[in-house]
Amino acid sequence: MPTNHLVICTATVVSTPALDEKGMYAFWADSTIVSGQNTDTYHLLMHAPITNDDKRIAALMEKYQVDKRFLFQGKFLFDDDGNPILREENGNPYATYDIVLNSANYLGIVQADIPDTFNCIFAMTITQDPEMRVTPSGTYLYQMSGVVNRSVKDDTDPSGWKNFPLWIRTTVWGEKNAETLVNKGFKKGMLVWLEGTPAPDKDKTGFIKPWEGDIKEKDTDGKDTGKTHKGWRTSFDVWANAFSIRMLNKGGGGSHSSGEFDPIPF
Numbered sequence: 150m151p152t153n154h155l156v157i158c159t160a161t162v163v164s165t166p167a168l169d170e171k172g173m174y175a176f177w178a179d180s181t182i183v184s185g186q187n188t189d190t191y192h193l194l195m196h197a198p199i200t201n202d203d204k205r206i207a208a209l210m211e212k213y214q215v216d217k218r219f220l221f222q223g224k225f226l227f228d229d230d231g232n233p234i235l236r237e238e239n240g241n242p243y244a245t246y247d248i249v250l251n252s253a254n255y256l257g258i259v260q261a262d263i264p265d266t267f268n269c270i271f272a273m274t275i276t277q278d279p280e281m282r283v284t285p286s287g288t289y290l291y292q293m294s295g296v297v298n299r300s301v302k303d304d305t306d307p308s309g310w311k312n313f314p315l316w317i318r319t320t321v322w323g324e325k326n327a328e329t330l331v332n333k334g335f336k337k338g339m340l341v342w343l344e345g346t347p348a349p350d351k352d353k354t355g356f357i358k359p360w361e362g363d364i365k366e367k368d369t370d371g372k373d374t375g376k377t378h379k380g381w382r383t384s385f386d387v388w389a390n391a392f393s394i395r396m397l398n399k400g401g402g403g404s405h406s407s408g409e410f411d412p413i414p415f
Contacts, residue, residue, distance in 0.1 A: 153297050158267040
C-alpha cells in the first residue's frame with residue numbers, strides 16, 4: 150500500500166554517510182530556501198536503503214561527499230508508530246525531516262547556479278470546506294486543510310497495514326490566487342493534488358508539528374464505539390500557489406474522513 154506523498158529537493162551534503170539504527174546508510178543534508186526577505190534552512194536526514202552490498206555502499210560513500218549538492222527524490226520516514234522521528238537538542242525534543250531515498254533515483258550533482266528547492270507532493274483529502282478571507286490589513290488569503298493517509302506495515306492487523314494520518318494546512322496569499330481557487334469549487338471530501346514547500350514552524354525547533362489528541366475508536370465495521378484514546382498526530386503547514394492545487398476526484402478520496410479525528414488544531 151503506497152504512501153501518498155513524494156519529496157523532491159536540492160540540498161548540500163553536510164555529513165559523511167554512516168550506518169543508522171534501521172540498517173540503512175544515512176547522512177545529513179541542508180536545503181536553504183530564499184523567499185523574498187526570508188531565508189530558511191531545512192536540515193534533512195537522508196536514508197539510503199542499501200544493505201549487505203559492498204559495491205553499492207562503496208559507490209554511495211564515494212558519491213555523497215560533504216559540500217556536494219544533489220537533487221534528491223524520496224518519501225518522509227516515520228517511526229514504527231507512524232510518528233515523526235523525535236530527537237533532542239540541548240535537552241529539548243524536536244522533529245526533523247527524515248527522508249528515505251528512492252533507490253532508483255539517486256540523482257546527479259546539481260550545478261552551483263541552481264537554487265535549492267524543497268518540494269512536497271501530497272494526495273490529500275479535504276477535511277473541511279476551504280475558505281477565502283481578508284486580513285485586517287486588506288490582504289486576501291485562501292486556506293485549505295486536509296489529511297494524507299500514511300500506511301505502515303503491521304503484522305497484528307488483518308490487512309497487514311496500520312494507517313496514520315498526516316494533517317496538512319495550506320495557505321495561499323493574494324486576491325487573484327484566492328479567487329482562482331474559490332472558482333475551482335474545492336469542498337470537504339474531495340481528493341486533491343497539493344504541491345508546495347513545508348512552512349517553518351517559527352515557535353519550535355524543527356518544522357514538523359507533533360501533537361497529541363483524542364482519537365475516536367471504531368469497531369470492525371468502521372462504526373464509532375463512543376470510546377477514544379490518546380494518540381500522536383503530525384501536521385504540516387505548506388506554502389503553495391493557485392496552480393499547485395488540483396482536483397483528483399470529487400469525493401471519497403481517502404480512508405480518513407474528517408469524522409474520524411478531531412479538527413486539526415491550527
